[in-house]
Amino acid sequence: MTTFISFSVGRENFAMDIGRIREVCNFSEAVRVPQAPPHILGLVNLRGRAVPVMDLGLRMSTAAIGSRGRELIVVEVQDDQDPWLMGLLVETILGLEEAGPEDIAPPPQMPGNVGRFITGIFRANGYYLLDTQKLCTP
């Protein structure tokens, strides 16, 4: 069994493996960075580390979360070099889910950009399983 964290973005619910999650924290404001990709809101100071924040709504081309986002899921992104941190801004954390491979169905054909990031769908509640790595790499 693997543990997943579930959360909402727009009117849909998603889940991701907690293996890569460093922490979950409150979000109030990011420092804007000029020339940043549109889905990157800026930087937050996480106990002395400058962590980029991504609006998951913008990233998946659903709807911008913007000021509705109150919670940040900080994940570790793997890389050829050192792993680095990215804060994913979500609307509401729903909870934790336990699931095995048999509980997750392959993803349906998804219209739009969001399909790129979805690797499966939870049979029990229809939550979409997100690929953290893909979300955080261009």
Add this chain to the structure above:
Amino acid sequence: MSQEVLAALERLEAAIMELELNQGAVGEATAEAQVHLRQLLKLCMAQRLRELEPPCHWLGSLLDLLSDGKAQAGQEMVDLLLGPIDFMRRLIFIASGGTPSGPPPGAAGELVPAARPSAPPAGQTGEAGDAPAAKPGEGAPPPALRNLPAAIKVETEKLDGLLDILGELVITYALSSRHSALAQDQNRGLQENLQTLGGLLENLERQVAAIRMLQLNNLFMRMQRLVRDVSAKVGKKVELVVQGGEVELDKALIEELNDPLVHLLRNAVDHGVEDPRERQAAGKVATAKLELRAERQEQFLVITVADDGRGLDRERILAKAREKGLLVPGRVYSDQEIYQLITEPGFSTAAQVTDISGRGVGLDVVARAVVQMGAELVIASQPGQGSTFSIRMPLNRVVSDGITEAIIVMAGGEMFAIPSRRVMEVVAYDPARVFDVSEYQVVDNRGVYYPLLDLAQVMDCPGRGQAPPTILIITLVGGREVAMIGEELVGHQQVVMRSLDKRAFPAVTTISGCALMGDKMGLMLDLEGLSSHLASPELMPTAPADLEDFGFDSGIA
């Protein structure tokens, strides 16, 4: 868990030994070792053995050197490669509950120290493979671990961590000691305690900075080998004389110096000095002399690469610059300015491109790297007698990630930081002193005209134009003096600098990182990147003399 890692280590070690045993197939053996290294690294990541990652990276860099053909396989290289292997093996042994005094398990116990007395002992491995390898047969065999050495090596990651915490500490102190509540406070004891704390912090900073210092010899010693190899390749006789290697410098700076120095020395051998026949024809000794020296000059450290070759060809540089459209018609150039032209991107006077100094990359890369270090590249030359390239860096410069002094300014409602050492002056903004020159604006500051840079506009601040400009910050942007417009001067203070991760911000050129100030954060300007937002130098007046061409009175009689 460690069994798996140990097995991977053993496979890697076997592949490395193959490098020495089978000299005919270095390429294959290197590739094989790289495969095993990647597997090891994956295991380390999967099992969260973070301590093992740095030595893996050292090995990776070493193997890259081999596969890129920048280093030769041989006993010395293999010795160097085995160091991190031994280090990791011992680390696993200790971490799994072994005592440091007992023999490490497996092959490491008997095979490595006995058969390879020259391999660096665990814990003295050096950093990122850049410490010179112990020469075979030189020095005593590694001491047993129970004979604890008087000096210890610390992973730089830990040292950087220490520096980060210290940075935050200094900031917190700065914020507390300037807290408004203190100003009204009559409690002398508290004030005195704070003063003591400040003194202690300064001491601590000095101590930590001292730990990070390394002798330049760590870098210079590698250059002998480089010059030997390069001169052999191009058929020249070159003697390298090294001076001032005992000067100490922050480790991060030493690392940053490596590439520019390698490039300058290669250039000197490849283009600077003549081949023996040409030298004899010119009445010089056949063996060319190359000097690499470091010296303190007041507040600067100057590292010079000097050759006794043919010198820079002033006329050829001018001709080439004209051809490339780098010259402003009608302008008179000084010798120094002409030599500086060879650092322009894409400029190369070499009649033929050799594979030593690279293709298409040249001194512009060196110049950029040097500027990024906060230093400058000074070029001098005497026809027929040689050229000197000097890297001149301020001694009080700090590493890019760490504590630095910055001017904090508001623009467009957002907070920006500018490294203090690049700021020349902060003056009040006076609209009456701003003039339009063709389509640009300049400001007159006591008779000197500076191009204006509207920070809020360049930074694309959504809140720009809401507050009136009040100050001008005269600063060096890409080597030119520029006046930046700000709305409010927040202060001049120490900040903790964090560089911007390009993986999240690939297109960002105007910001180099962020400046942390307690719980506040501002963006640190990238003054080199910003220079592309300036009008081209030919169009911009930079000096009063230029302004007169535009019909202005310079104010200087």
